[in-house]
Amino acid sequence: MSSLEVRELSVTFGGVRAVDTVTLKAEAGKLTGLIGPNGAGKTTLLDACTGFVPSRGEVRLAGERIDRSPAYRRARRGLIRTFQTLDLFDDLTVGDNVAAGTPPEGRRRWWHQLRSMPSATSAAVREALEAVGLDGCAALFPGQLSQGQRSLVSLARALVARPDVLLLDEPAAGLDSHESDELGERLAAIRDKGTTILLVEHDMGLVLGHCDHVHVLDGGRMLASGTPGQIRENPVVRAAYLGEATEAAEEGIAR
Numbered sequence: 001m002s003s004l005e006v007r008e009l010s011v012t013f014g015g016v017r018a019v020d021t022v023t024l025k026a027e028a029g030k031l032t033g034l035i036g037p038n039g040a041g042k043t044t045l046l047d048a049c050t051g052f053v054p055s056r057g058e059v060r061l062a063g064e065r066i067d068r069s070p071a072y073r074r075a076r077r078g079l080i081r082t083f084q085t086l087d088l089f090d091d092l093t094v095g096d097n098v099a100a101g102t103p104p105e106g107r108r109r110w111w112h113q114l115r116s117m118p119s120a121t122s123a124a125v126r127e128a129l130e131a132v133g134l135d136g137c138a139a140l141f142p143g144q145l146s147q148g149q150r151s152l153v154s155l156a157r158a159l160v161a162r163p164d165v166l167l168l169d170e171p172a173a174g175l176d177s178h179e180s181d182e183l184g185e186r187l188a189a190i191r192d193k194g195t196t197i198l199l200v201e202h203d204m205g206l207v208l209g210h211c212d213h214v215h216v217l218d219g220g221r222m223l224a225s226g227t228p229g230q231i232r233e234n235p236v237v238r239a240a241y242l243g244e245a246t247e248a249a250e251e252g253i254a255r
């Protein structure tokens, strides 16, 4: 099991400091939530961890620095992510969409890799679809699924790569509260099988109901960290994120 850790991580776009000297950890084998208001820097932090934007500071996977590695090497080392925009291939079946997430094997030539690509019916694809509750949907096309189910296809495409650490960007978007609770159970089961998960999400029921630990970002900076219970009760978080003005929060923000 691997942890993911960032130390003093910063990302700047022109004059905007989207992530500002953030230090946080997704503990090995845990489901960690990352929450914060719109524009807080959550997606940018995932982009920096996975090598999609240049950053300053350290990113460590299982204790080893990966912040100088290109995105594909980080993925090969087991750091796999999903995107807010699902980017499914509408002309491919669900099974083929998931199969497309299979990582290439080592340095074999591309025609060998093509020949060894798993098919939509391979065991790895079946297993990934089962893990998200879409077994039986392999032959359907994304257009035949609900938005929530499409999000699950994107999750299955990440799982087929057998990640050590899985970064999820708002997988509950488009899910109703029942589906989102079900997703929480599935993520907990994936964690229990040994995958470390960092979950960016606005769905508070999912985060506070299922995560082991939660980090809160605001304006690119770490605002708070704690158990879901501690985060729920934190007056500064309630003021900044949940829109509740309290005296304690005002004192906290002023400090």
Ligand SMILES: Nc1ncnc2c1ncn2[C@@H]1O[C@H](COP(=O)(O)OP(=O)(O)OP(=O)(O)O)[C@@H](O)[C@H]1O
Pocket (backbone or CB within 6 Å): 013, 016, 017, 018, 036, 037, 038, 039, 040, 041, 042, 043, 044, 045
């Ligand atoms: N490619 C970019 N170029 C310029 N500014 C960017 C870029 N990507 C993000 N930003 C800015 O960085 C800040 C953080 O954005 P980010 O998307 O990381 O926030 P977020 O917490 O994921 O928000 P949301 O919950 O709405 O997805 C915002 O001010 C955003 O406008």
